[in-house]
Amino acid sequence: MTAATADVTPARPRTLRYALILGGLSAFAPLSIDMYLPALPTMVEDLHSSDATLQVTLTGFIIGLALGQLVIGPVSDAMGRRKPLLAGLALYAVMSVLCALSPSAGLLVGFRLLQAIGAAAGVVIARAIVRDLYSGTAMTKFFSMLMLVSGLAPILAPVVGGQLLRATSWRGVFVVLTVFGAALLLAAAFALPEPLPPQRRRSARFGATLRNYWSLLRDRSFLGYALAAGLMFAGLFAYVSASSFVLQDVYGLSPQQFSLVFGANGVGIVLAGQINGRLVGRFFRERTLLATGLTLSTVGGLGVLLAAVFALPLPALLIPLVLLVSSIGLVMPNASSLALAEHPHNAGSASALLGVMQFVIGGMATPLVSIGGAASAVPMGTVMASFAVAAVVVFRTMTRPVRT
Incomplete structure (x- = not known):
């Protein structure tokens, strides 16, 4: 990393406060996607709609x-x-x-689209704020610390949604998301000061924005780290969508x-993230x-994949499964940090592409798993192994050490 972006570490109480708020913002997307999935069958009946239409709310x-x-x-x-x-x-x-109040599936699709735009602000700006405050x-x-909150979200959201449905309807799930969003709005309004000074801001004109994105896409190393993270995320999507079956x-x-x-497995992600935070800089570099x-x-x-193909006993499947899922806690903090490291002046755009x-890559995993059906573990193993191998290939062929 350049000399102009030397390590910055704020005081401990502020670090904890930022970790809680930014971790919550990072969790918006997985909570909003996964928490209501267990309710889809009842939503079809309640809204007098079809499975295909309700799936569009996710799309x-x-x-x-x-x-x-x-x-x-x-x-x-x-x-x-x-x-x-x-x-x-x-x-x-x-x-x-x-x-929560939607009377029809068509309106729900529109509301979900707008809800997602609001959630996008939390996801993209949380990463950008980390780049503004730290280097x-x-x-x-700090990215490793965020795994305490954001790492559990995609794993536990379906479980939390299932438990909520024991006490309320699918509308209650959206009420809980409302409370979550309102709480983070208040926290951000009163406890999160502006981290980007005016002298570091850039033009948002359409032409300048396109040139900025094109510059990022031409940065082979940034693209490599972003693709590696995306491919790992796809493996996690495959696990979330297929493991219950x-x-x-x-x-x-x-x-x-x-x-x-x-x-x-969710605890494994968090533990790996905290181990990463202890090791990085002290014993090992991010790369x-x-x-x-x-x-x-x-x-x-x-x-x-081997356990699935040869129909090995359950422990032979669970041990490598824990290993793969937990590795997310090592991959995501380091890949995010390395991708954003050389882009301090356009961290928002870099965070958006990341x-x-x-x-987008993660969303490819669910249909790929479903192609093979749910009668075997082979489709899940094939997709997870393929994305993991692809991530290694991308990392080895496209990335380079960040400048020091």
């Missing part, structure tokens, strides 16, 4: 999330982080209320046993830890 959210990040990232580079963030959080809270090893350590229908686990396995995480994920993915790649 619409993904589209809104991608477009929202691409727009809000450059806007935050020009206006500062607070105004776009507060506007996005307010939009998210209002749209969550309208989702070098301090940035990687594999572990319950194929291996015979009860819902309670599946929840324990699901939760244990070394990223390579280690990618290697572990590949070993885990191939182990899952996030879009994660969700």
Whole structure:
């Protein structure tokens, strides 16, 4: 990293406050995507709609999330982080209320699209704020700290949604998301000062924004780190979408046993993230830890595939599965830090591309897993192993060490 971006470490109380707020902002997307999935069958009946139409509410959210990040990232580079963030959080809270009150599937699709644009503000600006406040090893350590909150979100959201449905309807799930968005709006308004001074802001004109994105896409190293993170995210998507069928229908686990396995993997992500924060800068560089995480994920993915192909006992599947899922805690902090390291003056745009790649590539995993059906663990193992191997190939062929 350049001398102008030497490590910055704020005081401990502020660090904890930022970690809680930015971790919550980072969790917007997985919570909003996964928490209501267990309610889809009842929503079909309640809204007198079809499975295909209700699936569009998920597709619409993904589209809104991608477009929202691409727009809000450059806007935050020009206006500062607070105004776009507060506007996005307010939009998210209002749209969550309208989702809860939605009388039809068609309106729900529209509300979900707008809800996603609000959520995009939290996701993209959270990463940009980390780059504004930190650099070098301090940035990687902070991304590792965020794994305490954001790492658990994609794993536990479906479990939380399922438990909520025992006490309320699908509309209650959106009420909970409303409360979550409103709480973060208040926290950001009163406890998150503007991190981007006026002298560091950039133009958000359309031409300048396109040139900025083109410059990032031509940066081979940035693109390599972003693609590696996206491919790992796809492996996580494959696990989230297929593991319930594999572990319950194929291996015979009860819902309670599946929840324990699901939760244990979530804890594995968090522990790996905290180990990463302890090791980085003290014993290893970010690039070394990223390579280690990618290697572990590949070993885990191939182990899952072998266990599935040869119909090995459950422990032979669970051990490499834990290894692969937990490696997310090593990969994501280091890949994010290295991707953003050399882009301090357009962190919003760089964060937007980083996030879009994660969700676009990650979204490919679910249909790929479903092609093979749910009667075997082989489709899940094949997809997870393939994305893990692809991430290693991208890392080795496209990235280079960050300048020091």
